[in-house]
Amino acid sequence: xxxxxxxxxxxxxxxxxxSGRPQVxxxxxxxxxxxxxxxxxxxPVNITLIDxxxxxxxxxxxxxVATAGLSPADIAWPIRRLVRWQRNVxxxxxxxxxxxxxxxxxxxxxxxxxxxxxxxxxxASHAYFGHDEWAPHAPGLKSIEDATEIRRRILTAFERAEMxxxxxxxxxxxxxxxxxxxxxxxxxxxxxxxxxxxxxxxDFRAIDPRQARVVLVEAGSRVLPGFSEGLSDHARRALSKLxxxxxxxxxxxxxxxxxxxxxxxxxxxxxxxWAAGVAASPVADWLGVSSDRAGRVPVGSELxxxxxxxxxxxxxxALVEDxxxxxxxxxxxxxxxxxxxxxxxIAARLGxxxxxxxxxxxDRGLLATIGRRAAVIEYGRLRLKGRLAWWLWGIAHIxxxxxxxxxxxxxxxxxxxxxxxxxxxxxxxxxxxxASRPTK
Amino acid sequence: xxxxxxxxxxxxxxxxxxSGRPQVxxxxxxxxxxxxxxxxxxxPVNITLIDxxxxxxxxxxxxxVATAGLSPADIAWPIRRLVRWQRNVxxxxxxxxxxxxxxxxxxxxxxxxxxxxxxxxxxASHAYFGHDEWAPHAPGLKSIEDATEIRRRILTAFERAEMxxxxxxxxxxxxxxxxxxxxxxxxxxxxxxxxxxxxxxxDFRAIDPRQARVVLVEAGSRVLPGFSEGLSDHARRALSKLxxxxxxxxxxxxxxxxxxxxxxxxxxxxxxxWAAGVAASPVADWLGVSSDRAGRVPVGSELxxxxxxxxxxxxxxALVEDxxxxxxxxxxxxxxxxxxxxxxxIAARLGxxxxxxxxxxxDRGLLATIGRRAAVIEYGRLRLKGRLAWWLWGIAHIxxxxxxxxxxxxxxxxxxxxxxxxxxxxxxxxxxxxASRPTK
Numbered sequence: 001x002x003x004x005x006x007x008x009x010x011x012x013x014x015x016x017x018x019s020g021r022p023q024v025x026x027x028x029x030x031x032x033x034x035x036x037x038x039x040x041x042x043x044p045v046n047i048t049l050i051d052x053x054x055x056x057x058x059x060x061x062x063x064x065v066a067t068a069g070l071s072p073a074d075i076a077w078p079i080r081r082l083v084r085w086q087r088n089v090x091x092x093x094x095x096x097x098x099x100x101x102x103x104x105x106x107x108x109x110x111x112x113x114x115x116x117x118x119x120x121x122x123x124a125s126h127a128y129f130g131h132d133e134w135a136p137h138a139p140g141l142k143s144i145e146d147a148t149e150i151r152r153r154i155l156t157a158f159e160r161a162e163m164x165x166x167x168x169x170x171x172x173x174x175x176x177x178x179x180x181x182x183x184x185x186x187x188x189x190x191x192x193x194x195x196x197x198x199x200x201x202x203d204f205r206a207i208d209p210r211q212a213r214v215v216l217v218e219a220g221s222r223v224l225p226g227f228s229e230g231l232s233d234h235a236r237r238a239l240s241k242l243x244x245x246x247x248x249x250x251x252x253x254x255x256x257x258x259x260x261x262x263x264x265x266x267x268x269x270x271x272x273x274w275a276a277g278v279a280a281s282p283v284a285d286w287l288g289v290s291s292d293r294a295g296r297v298p299v300g301s302e303l304x305x306x307x308x309x310x311x312x313x314x315x316x317x318a319l320v321e322d323x324x325x326x327x328x329x330x331x332x333x334x335x336x337x338x339x340x341x342x343x344x345x346i347a348a349r350l351g352x353x354x355x356x357x358x359x360x361x362x363d364r365g366l367l368a369t370i371g372r373r374a375a376v377i378e379y380g381r382l383r384l385k386g387r388l389a390w391w392l393w394g395i396a397h398i399x400x401x402x403x404x405x406x407x408x409x410x411x412x413x414x415x416x417x418x419x420x421x422x423x424x425x426x427x428x429x430x431x432x433x434x435a436s437r438p439t440k
Numbered sequence: 441x442x443x444x445x446x447x448x449x450x451x452x453x454x455x456x457x458x459s460g461r462p463q464v465x466x467x468x469x470x471x472x473x474x475x476x477x478x479x480x481x482x483x484p485v486n487i488t489l490i491d492x493x494x495x496x497x498x499x500x501x502x503x504x505v506a507t508a509g510l511s512p513a514d515i516a517w518p519i520r521r522l523v524r525w526q527r528n529v530x531x532x533x534x535x536x537x538x539x540x541x542x543x544x545x546x547x548x549x550x551x552x553x554x555x556x557x558x559x560x561x562x563x564a565s566h567a568y569f570g571h572d573e574w575a576p577h578a579p580g581l582k583s584i585e586d587a588t589e590i591r592r593r594i595l596t597a598f599e600r601a602e603m604x605x606x607x608x609x610x611x612x613x614x615x616x617x618x619x620x621x622x623x624x625x626x627x628x629x630x631x632x633x634x635x636x637x638x639x640x641x642x643d644f645r646a647i648d649p650r651q652a653r654v655v656l657v658e659a660g661s662r663v664l665p666g667f668s669e670g671l672s673d674h675a676r677r678a679l680s681k682l683x684x685x686x687x688x689x690x691x692x693x694x695x696x697x698x699x700x701x702x703x704x705x706x707x708x709x710x711x712x713x714w715a716a717g718v719a720a721s722p723v724a725d726w727l728g729v730s731s732d733r734a735g736r737v738p739v740g741s742e743l744x745x746x747x748x749x750x751x752x753x754x755x756x757x758a759l760v761e762d763x764x765x766x767x768x769x770x771x772x773x774x775x776x777x778x779x780x781x782x783x784x785x786i787a788a789r790l791g792x793x794x795x796x797x798x799x800x801x802x803d804r805g806l807l808a809t810i811g812r813r814a815a816v817i818e819y820g821r822l823r824l825k826g827r828l829a830w831w832l833w834g835i836a837h838i839x840x841x842x843x844x845x846x847x848x849x850x851x852x853x854x855x856x857x858x859x860x861x862x863x864x865x866x867x868x869x870x871x872x873x874x875a876s877r878p879t880k
Contacts, residue, residue, distance in 0.1 A: 072869065078643070091645075093602075148869075284824065408856070424845055
């Protein structure tokens with residue numbers, strides 16, 4: 001595309017007609033949307049990749065930013081940088097608010113972006129099961145801002161405890177609750193316990209950070225419910241060994257500035273971290289179609305709407321079942337494979353070729369790390385735990401990071417932390433907390 | 441100090457009496473305050489080190505965070521971590537608001553912290569010469585939040601330009617003004633020009649980032665006025681080579697949402713960065729003493745108040761002249777040497793020994809980098825410029841970074857950027873800009 005005329009075409013709505021190539025608009029540059037864009041490189045299309053962030057985020061390691069192990073830039077890449085040399089993609093930074101399926105255009109910040117084919121890959125955000133009033137008390141972990149906010153709250157709690165003279169106040173400040181026993185909750189709780197017991201242990205004078213309580217609350221009967229029971233048990237034992245209290249079988253019934261209610265019991269805690277529920281972005285509303293309770297939109301074997309085969313839905317917003325009728329989980333490998341699949345569907349359709357075989361998820365296994373040298377891996381019938389699983393987990397995550405630079409930096413940081421037990425990114429930044437204890 | 445009784449003493453105001461050791465309170469953990477605390481390690485004192493941030497910041501590299509080359513944690517360290525093994529120091533996170541010299545205590549967030557000896561090392565912040573209304577339009581560069589805010593503004597300007605269709609609007613978005621021709625302004629302008637011309641060049645479709653205008657405005661007759669004229673000239677030429685327009689001899693007379701006025705001329709620019717003036721923190725008010733126009737408090741040869749020899753003032757807040765009657769500049773080597781000096785004064789005084797010789801600044805030279813392989817160094821009569829100066833500048837800065845970990849990470853990031861021209865930390869984070877153009 002000619003650099004000097006591109007701007008005239010860009011947002012004016014005449015791009016398709018002018019260039020003659022079909023316009024593919026992809027909303028969301030997460031694992032699904034980015035994979036779709038990259039795999040459409042050879043296709044004779046013009047791609048517009050829209051995201052409200054300028055960066056693609058490696059969410060599986062976001063908890064390490066929240067616990068001061070990694071810097072945000074270690075796990076995020078400018079989207080533009082990733083498609084720099086792919087001349088059939090343009091990237092727009094903006095917030096999509098509606099889709100007009102009749103006139104085939106997407107509304108972004110008051111502008112209309114025309115499409116011939118539309119890919120919705122907007123992901124999910126954390127959800128509070130109808131209790132949005134819990135949000136200020138229990139931040140979730142989806143964006144870099146979320147992670148630095150949680151980091152700020154955790155580190156500030158220790159700082160305030162150091163200055164507190166009332167033992168009750170200090171106990172409240174040193175109690176941390178993680179809500180949700182899935183991989184994110186388990187990783188968060190384990191890493192938080194290690195932070196208190198290792199990295200911070202020698203740094204305070206009035207308090208002993210090793211006295212901090214970390215409580216992981218899971219409403220179901222076991223942590224890591226997606227894994228087999230044996231690995232769940234292993235994870236629970238590994239967490240206990242790190243000093244995490246695991247409370248299963250009762251849901252959180254209340255979150256406020258004092259702490260939480262677990263079932264009928266109150267647990268006073270200054271810091272509550274939400275790793276429990278997610279809800280898909282409101283794409284069903286945009287599209288005028290129905291969704292399940294979590295906001296996911298059912299799609300067919302081509303991952304397109306049954307009402308409109310020009311609209312594809314992938315990743316956490318798509319409701320897709322595997323061969324056994326189970327809903328596919330909202331994890332990176334599912335989104336990537338779906339992104340790859342629709343790239344094939346689109347290329348075949350435009351080339352007048354028959355469509356590829358229906359989408360089928362190839363299980364890439366489940367991984368979760370609990371702490372230093374403890375992890376669980378489930379890959380089909382293969383089940384791994386402990387030290388070997390932990391090393392494999394680390395290698396896999398370094399491998400999946402995009403770009404050599406980030407692999408180098410993350411490997412250096414991890415090696416450093418492994419040898420020294422230190423955490424390199426213990427920064428309190430951002431506006432001062434407005435959440436101080438109302439009473440006492 | 442016994443961990444389990446420490447909290448009872450901590451903020452209650454009885455520490456001095458209880459432990460029997462003199463209480464040294466240091467306000468500010470920048471280069472001066474931190475050096476004083478570290479060098480008082482062997483002294484028979486209890487030190488309270490107070491800062492409103494939890495981290496010590498290596499300010500000389502802050503502009504690299506603002507221009508997406510480094511991550512905040514690469515140039516910042518938790519203060520606690522730095523004094524972890526020094527048992528005579530406790531660290532408090534808080535904001536000092538007043539000093540009561542009569543009763544010898546410092547007010548911090550509503551608490552009284554008693555002192556026997558007080559060290560004020562609170563540094564300076566950027567100043568707008570009586571035009572505080574310029575602040576929202578021209579952020580300065582003193583904290584990590586400042587740096588990430590400037591990074592956000594710079595990167596967002598390119599993103600908005602990519603989507604703009606009006607050529608005037610696009611030109612406005614791609615004009616960047618740096619106010620102030622000292623080392624920070626020169627480094628900022630040079631790095632910003634490189635960002636546009638190298639790292640971003642290939643990433644956009646509708647705009648050519650190489651068309652961005654970077655204007656460095658200096659009210660005086662030359663950039664780097666602290667250096668010799670020859671090096672000033674060299675810096676100016678090096679900036680021009682990078683594409684920076686250097687405008688000297690006229691001050692900024694206005695800053696608003698449209699841009700700036702340079703003398704009588706309007707320059708429309710979406711992004712203005714303030715690197716011009718600094719003012720000391722309001723310690724003269726705290727202490728009830730007089731100061732110069734920049735807020736600096738004059739001190740004697742022991743760096744103590746003439747009115748009160750128990751109050752020391754060091755770093756950017758101290759007004760100290762060298763042997764030739766020139767005021768010492770607000771740079772890291774001055775602050776560090778002063779911190780070291782008062783540690784000796786305090787140790788001598790407590791040991792009943794005669795005081796050390798009066799403070800005299802040993803010139804450590806001036807360094808400024810302009811861009812890739814261009815820097816200037818002035819060390820006494822030695823003057824260096826160009827490639828060798830640039831390598832020395834890099835080695836010196838790696839060397840001065842605290843901790844092996846940060847040296848490793850920063851060296852890796854720099855090596856990467858050097859080889860690839862890439863910038864690793866191109867993240868737009870934080871709240872969305874409210875500063876959009878009022879007209880057009």
